[in-house]
Amino acid sequence: MKKQDISRSIEKVDSREKISGAAAFTSDIKLDGMHYAKSVRSPIPRGRIKQVNLPSLPKGYVVVDHRDIPGENVVKMIHDDWPVFPKTEVAYIGEPILLVVGPDKEKVAELADAVEIEFEELEPTFGFTNSAIDLHYDKGDPDRAFETAARTVSYEYETGYQDQAYIEPQGFVGYLDEGTYTLVGSIQCPYYVKNAVLATMAADEDDVRVIQAPVGGAFGGKEEFPSLTATQLAVALRKVQKPIKFIYEREEDMIATTKRHPSKVRMEAALDENNNIQGLRAHVGLDGGAYLGLSGVVLSRGMLAATNAYTIDNVWVDGDVYVTNTVPNGAFRGFGAPQMIFAIEMFIHHVAKEVGEDTYTFRTRHQVSQGDLTSTGGVYRDPIILDEMSKKAEEISDYHRKRKEYEDPDTFKGIGMSWFLHGCGFTGSGEQEKIKARVKLKKDADGTVRILVAAVDMGQGPKTTFRKLVADVLDLPLEQVLFPYPDTRYVPDSGPTVASRTMMVVGGLLARAAKDLKESWREGEVQEAMQRYKQPDYIEWDQDRMKGDAYPAYSWGVNVVEVEVSKVTYEVDIKHVWSVYDLGKAIDERIVLGQADGGQAQGVVGLGYLEVMEHEGGALKQKNLTDYIIPTAVDMPKTENHIMDNPYPLGPYGAKGVGELTLVGGPPAVALAIEQAIGRRVRKAPVTPEYIMELIHNG
Amino acid sequence: MADITFTLNGERITLREEPNLRFLDVLREKLNHTGAKEGCGEGECGACAILLDGHIVNSCLLPLASVDGRDVVTIEGYRMTERYQMLEKAFIEEGAVQCGICTPGMMIAAESMLRENPDPTDEEIRHGLAGNLCRCTGYNMIIAAIRRAAKEGEGLW
Ligand code: FES
Ligand code: FES
Numbered sequence: 065m066k067k068q069d070i071s072r073s074i075e076k077v078d079s080r081e082k083i084s085g086a087a088a089f090t091s092d093i094k095l096d097g098m099h100y101a102k103s104v105r106s107p108i109p110r111g112r113i114k115q116v117n118l119p120s121l122p123k124g125y126v127v128v129d130h131r132d133i134p135g136e137n138v139v140k141m142i143h144d145d146w147p148v149f150p151k152t153e154v155a156y157i158g159e160p161i162l163l164v165v166g167p168d169k170e171k172v173a174e175l176a177d178a179v180e181i182e183f184e185e186l187e188p189t190f191g192f193t194n195s196a197i198d199l200h201y202d203k204g205d206p207d208r209a210f211e212t213a214a215r216t217v218s219y220e221y222e223t224g225y226q227d228q229a230y231i232e233p234q235g236f237v238g239y240l241d242e243g244t245y246t247l248v249g250s251i252q253c254p255y256y257v258k259n260a261v262l263a264t265m266a267a268d269e270d271d272v273r274v275i276q277a278p279v280g281g282a283f284g285g286k287e288e289f290p291s292l293t294a295t296q297l298a299v300a301l302r303k304v305q306k307p308i309k310f311i312y313e314r315e316e317d318m319i320a321t322t323k324r325h326p327s328k329v330r331m332e333a334a335l336d337e338n339n340n341i342q343g344l345r346a347h348v349g350l351d352g353g354a355y356l357g358l359s360g361v362v363l364s365r366g367m368l369a370a371t372n373a374y375t376i377d378n379v380w381v382d383g384d385v386y387v388t389n390t391v392p393n394g395a396f397r398g399f400g401a402p403q404m405i406f407a408i409e410m411f412i413h414h415v416a417k418e419v420g421e422d423t424y425t426f427r428t429r430h431q432v433s434q435g436d437l438t439s440t441g442g443v444y445r446d447p448i449i450l451d452e453m454s455k456k457a458e459e460i461s462d463y464h465r466k467r468k469e470y471e472d473p474d475t476f477k478g479i480g481m482s483w484f485l486h487g488c489g490f491t492g493s494g495e496q497e498k499i500k501a502r503v504k505l506k507k508d509a510d511g512t513v514r515i516l517v518a519a520v521d522m523g524q525g526p527k528t529t530f531r532k533l534v535a536d537v538l539d540l541p542l543e544q545v546l547f548p549y550p551d552t553r554y555v556p557d558s559g560p561t562v563a564s565r566t567m568m569v570v571g572g573l574l575a576r577a578a579k580d581l582k583e584s585w586r587e588g589e590v591q592e593a594m595q596r597y598k599q600p601d602y603i604e605w606d607q608d609r610m611k612g613d614a615y616p617a618y619s620w621g622v623n624v625v626e627v628e629v630s631k632v633t634y635e636v637d638i639k640h641v642w643s644v645y646d647l648g649k650a651i652d653e654r655i656v657l658g659q660a661d662g663g664q665a666q667g668v669v670g671l672g673y674l675e676v677m678e679h680e681g682g683a684l685k686q687k688n689l690t691d692y693i694i695p696t697a698v699d700m701p702k703t704e705n706h707i708m709d710n711p712y713p714l715g716p717y718g719a720k721g722v723g724e725l726t727l728v729g730g731p732p733a734v735a736l737a738i739e740q741a742i743g744r745r746v747r748k749a750p751v752t753p754e755y756i757m758e759l760i761h762n763g
Numbered sequence: 764m765a766d767i768t769f770t771l772n773g774e775r776i777t778l779r780e781e782p783n784l785r786f787l788d789v790l791r792e793k794l795n796h797t798g799a800k801e802g803c804g805e806g807e808c809g810a811c812a813i814l815l816d817g818h819i820v821n822s823c824l825l826p827l828a829s830v831d832g833r834d835v836v837t838i839e840g841y842r843m844t845e846r847y848q849m850l851e852k853a854f855i856e857e858g859a860v861q862c863g864i865c866t867p868g869m870m871i872a873a874e875s876m877l878r879e880n881p882d883p884t885d886e887e888i889r890h891g892l893a894g895n896l897c898r899c900t901g902y903n904m905i906i907a908a909i910r911r912a913a914k915e916g917e918g919l920w
Pocket of ligand 1: 803804806807822
């Protein structure tokens with residue numbers, strides 16, 4: 065019997081329990097004798113803690129702070145600047161200083177409100193001035209390219225904050241199980257959490273256990289921040305010795321957790337006498353917020369996308385992360401790439417317009433082909449089918465006819481197209497040197513196979529797709545392959561659930577483990593199959609100089625967006641989105657289409673137009689879902705998405721990365737459509753009605 | 764403290780409680796009905812939606828006192844109905860569920876909408892869902908699911 069194509073969709077394995085409300089999310093968990101924890105936060109952007117005045121605490125209520133930490137007062141990530149509980153200084157409004165813990169939730173909240181902290185206020189820093197990380201790379205001879213240029217063109221671009229706005233706020237439930245700190249939570253990276261808690265508690269490997277609960281959305285927001293709440297909770301567990309529930313309220317989540325970095329990108333192109341770009345200089349600035357967290361990695365990923373889907377021979381790219389007294393910024397689907405891709409896509413159009421060329425031909429002329437060198441001098445090894453993809457996108461959207469028709473400024477309509485790439489997996493040798501992913505399959509005597517990995521299903525579907533993949537390799541019915549929620553007591557560290565690496569890297573290892581198991585299958589016996597990540601030999605990456613192959617593979621996309629702008633209110637009606645994606649091979653088509661629909665909601669509609677977040681003196685002006693507007697069903701346009709098959713030889717069944725790709729190219733597509741509709745050059749996202757008005761009035 | 768009497772999923776119950784408790788907390792913490800979720804606590808997201816006398820209401824903004832004498836249906840009760848089965852099937856077939864935190868609320872919204880308008884247009888469905896936020900999908904697959912349920916479940920609503 066011929067096997068079915070792996071892309072053919074099946075029922076998502078956890079749909080039923082989620083539809084019925086039976087799936088127990090973190091806040092649905094109840095334990096005997098459960099206590100509650102609540103943070104007391106800094107009301108000022110920067111200052112010294114002079115004195116903490118506690119209300120009188122009834123029996124059973126305690127305060128937990130930096131003095132209770134047995135190990136390091138650092139949230140262990142890349143840098144050690146982020147304290148678990150600040151000792152002497154606070155660095156942003158909303159920074160959690162201490163916890164109040166006790167048996168009654170209302171009482172805990174009341175006591176937390178009554179804590180008074182005296183500060184000596186210090187001058188806060190804001191804006192793009194105080195650089196803490198700077199990175200650089202170059203390719204070719206950019207100096208010469210600029211010296212010999214027939215002309216140069218330069219522009220600056222900006223993007224704003226974006227909140228992940230997952231519908232389930234951050235949270236954990238924790239308890240001590242015969243002395244083991246056991247933390248069940250809404251997380252993306254069980255081992256990040258475990259390692260952070262180990263350091264803070266100065267505990268032994270076996271004394272910390274982290275279990276993933278069903279996750280109600282994450283989008284990067286539950287990548288590093290849960291390491292902070294988990295370490296605080298573990299410190300509290302040690303002191304209180306009772307189960308504790310620690311769930312953020314929406315407003316706490318908004319003011320205190322990591323967001324997408326606001327960015328400023330400066331670009332300069334050197335053109336030869338035929339209007340070809342012979343050199344590009346770029347500077348990327350990110351507002352990192354109060355603590356560095358993952359900002360350096362976000363910056364690097366952003367910088368690597370500087371030439372997007374274009375080949376430019378001579379490149380000079382600098383970037384800085386600026387530390388400010390605002391909420392720390394961090395991981396958010398796309399991880400620096402959306403900011404950069406917005407800048408370069410707009411810039412390519414603006415350069416073409418500046419030299420009086422047709423934008424479409426100008427871009428096509430610079431488009432990458434297989435065999436070209438990447439921005440860092442690596443090689444695009446695999447087939448690139450961008451031509452076919454853009455043709456498809458143009459056809460389904462009727463792009464060229466509309467583009468022409470909307471040239472008439474009276475229509476106030478526009479159509480925009482972006483094309484873009486996304487590097488799959490960790491940058492450079494990250495997988496090999498830092499993550500060292502391991503996966504395990506365990507077969508019981510009765511033939512049931514369990515998938516043991518730390519990859520988290522946060523809605524994107526690995527609970528289904530991993531089972532499907534392993535079952536398919538093993539020729540077993542889906543029911544015989546199980547994938548329990550990751551629990552660090554049983555699963556090896558297969559790495560964090562980030563960087564669109566889940567299917568390509570972890571899924572790839574699982575497919576190999578399944579193959580081994582199949583070959584060694586012995587009926588009636590307990591068996592295990594392990595796999596460990598091995599970097600493809602052709603990858604060469606120099607981290608210090610940022611040179612070589614930054615990624616093992618790239619996914620590609622084309623977005624087309626059509627808009628109509630109101631002449632009266634400047635509100636934008638986003639009428640339709642069309643997309644074509646090359647993600648190698650879809651392991652489940654409907655799941656990928658779901659990623660596309662959601663990625664466009666966050667990218668085209670959210671980051672491109674609707675979602676505004678700003679701070680004033682370090683205080684965020686949007687603190688809840690009433691002020692911070694995310695797309696509703698009414699805001700969301702119709703979408704049409706196509707997936708192309710272009711299998712990647714090293715991915716399972718050819719699969720590459722999906723999740724981030726569907727977001728990163730959205731903002732420029734909608735911005736270019738608006739640019740056409742209003743006949744002004746757009747240099748900022750989101751392109752709000754206020755900004756459109758400013759552009760129309762100031763030219 | 765006051766005695767509050769209401770019907771919960773077809774069963775009459777009386778609680779002696781503070782009348783100003785949030786009904787969402789009463790459901791989740793006192794009655795162990797955790798199908799209604801808390802996404803925002805401020806009436807914006809619809810994750811906590813229930814049916815009150817057949818209409819969708821956000822239970823996070825509802826004081827316990829206001830359910831006195833009324834009929835409450837939560838997802839735990841709704842899941843026993845044929846209409847639920849029809850919507851469930853459609854949600855699965857159209858891929859309308861990602862993380863699932865918004866989904867019980869979406870089901871309640873769909874029921875409330877179809878009860879008033881058994882044959883909605885896409886535009887009407889969009890408006891009917893405007894009070895329910897989903898951050899994972901772009902709503903299009905949820906809309907398709909409701910359209911499919913309305914069509915295949917003709918006569919049910
Ligand atoms: S929790 Fe009630 S509307 Fe969001
Ligand atoms: S499915 Fe995640 S919020 Fe709707």
